[in-house]
Amino acid sequence: MVGGVLGHRSLSIITALVASIIYSRLRKDWPNPQEMVHRHAPLGLNGTVTIVTGANSGVGLETARSMVRAGSTVILACRSAARCQAAARNIERSEATQEAPVVARILTAACELERLEEVEAFAEWVKARYARIDYLFLNAGLTGIGWHEVRFSPSGLEQRFAVNHVGHHYLTKLLKPLLTRHAVHGRSRVVVVASRSHKFSPVWEIPIQQLPSPAMLAPRSWPWTYLRDLQLYGLSKLCNILFAKQLQRRWGDDLVAISIHPGSSMNTAGGQSALLPRLWLYLVSPWAKTVEQGASTSVCAALDLTLEGGEYLDDCAVSHDTHSEVDTEARAADLWDYTENLLNLKISHS
Ligand SMILES: NC(=O)c1ccc[n+]([C@@H]2O[C@H](COP(=O)([O-])OP(=O)(O)OC[C@H]3O[C@@H](n4cnc5c(N)ncnc54)[C@H](OP(=O)(O)O)[C@@H]3O)[C@@H](O)[C@H]2O)c1
Secondary structure: OHHHHHOHHHHHHHHHHHHHHHHHHHOOOOOOHHHHHHHHOOOOOOOOEEEEEOOOOHHHHHHHHHHHHOOOEEEEEEOOHHHHHHHHHHHHHHOOOOOOOOHHHEEEEEOOOOOHHHHHHHHHHHHHHOOOOOEEEEOOOOOOOOOOOOOEOOOOOEHHHHHHHHHHHHHHHHOHHHHOOOEOOEOEEEEEEOOHHHHHOOOOOOOHHHOOOHHHHOOOOOOHHHHHHHHHHHHHHHHHHHHHHHHHHHHOOOEEEEEEEOOOOOOOHHHHOOHHHHHHHHHHHHHOOOHHHHOHHHHHHHHOOOOOOOOEEEOOEEOOOOOOOOOOHHHHHHHHHHHHHHHHHHHHHO
C-alpha cells in the first residue's frame, strides 16, 4: 500500500536514508589519528624516523599514513615487497596535496616476521641507513581465525606465536642500538599492537614455557576449531602485552614501550579468512571503528608524552582490563627469558 503511493524507487531511497541516519547515530564518534597528532605533537614530527610492521593494510597502513602526514620519515615493513610498494603509492596519492613532496619520506622493505633470517636482513637494511629510530610500531598480526588446522613457522613454532610475538621480539632486540640512542623527541617509543582478544587466552596454572600447551594444539572438530583459533590468537596478543611491559622494565631508561588495543572487530583483511568471521564483521560494523580510527590509539601511544611506559591503552586511555592472574611481572619476565632461549636455539640451528 505505502509502496503503491510513494512508488518503489522513492521507498528504497527513503529506506536507505533512514538506514544511513540510524547507522551514523550508532557509530560512536571515535577520534581519528590526525586529532591525536594535533593534540600531542602540534609542531609535527619532522626529522624523526618511524618503522611500521604490517604497513601494507588495515591499521598499519593508516598508522603509517598518519606518521607521514605528521612529517616523519616512515619505513613500511611488509612481508611482501610488492604489497609494500602498493601501500607506499597509496600514501603518496593521499598526501599529494601537501606542500612538501612525501615520496622521499616513504621507504619500503620486506620483513617476513616468521623467518628470522628475513628479520635480520631487514634490521641490517635499517641499520645501514639510520642511526636512530624514533617510533617503532610492532603492528603486524596474524589472526588465523577460521584456519581449522594449526600451522607452524619454518622454525617449528605455532605460526601466530611466531609472527605476532617472537618475530617482533627479535626485531626489537636487533634494533636495540637504534632505539636506545636518545631520539629527537626524547626516548624512542615502541608501540606493540595487542588486542582485547588476549582475554581468549585461557588462564593457566602451567608455566609460560609450556605454551601453547599440547591440548591447545590438538586436532578438533568444527566448530571447536574456532575456539582454538581464538585461544591461540589470544595467547599471542597476551604475549604482546607482557612483552611491552618487560621491555619497559628492561630498557625503560632509554625507551618507552606501550601496548595497545586498536579497536574491536574492525573490518580489516585479518578478519576475512573465513565465512563466519566475515559475517560477524559485517553484522557488527555499525558499532566498530573505521580502520582509520583504529590507528588513533597507536598514534596516541607514540606521541602522548604524559605516558611513562609499560601502560596498556584502549581507546587512547590507560586500561587495566587484563588478566590479573597472568599479567604479572613474573610472567612477563618468564616470557622474555623463554623467547630469548627460543631465539638462541633457532639461531644456533639455522
Ligand atoms: N581488526 C581488528 O579488529 C583488530 C582488533 C584488535 C587487534 N588488532 C590487531 O591490529 C593489528 C593490525 O591488524 P589489522 O586489523 O590491520 O589486520 P590486517 O589488515 O590483516 O593487517 C595485518 C598486517 O600484518 C601483516 N602480516 C601478517 N603476517 C605477517 C608476517 N608473517 N610477516 C610480516 N607481516 C605479516 C599483514 O601482511 P599481509 O597483508 O601480507 O598478510 C598485514 O600487513 C594486528 O596486530 C591485529 O592483531 C586488530
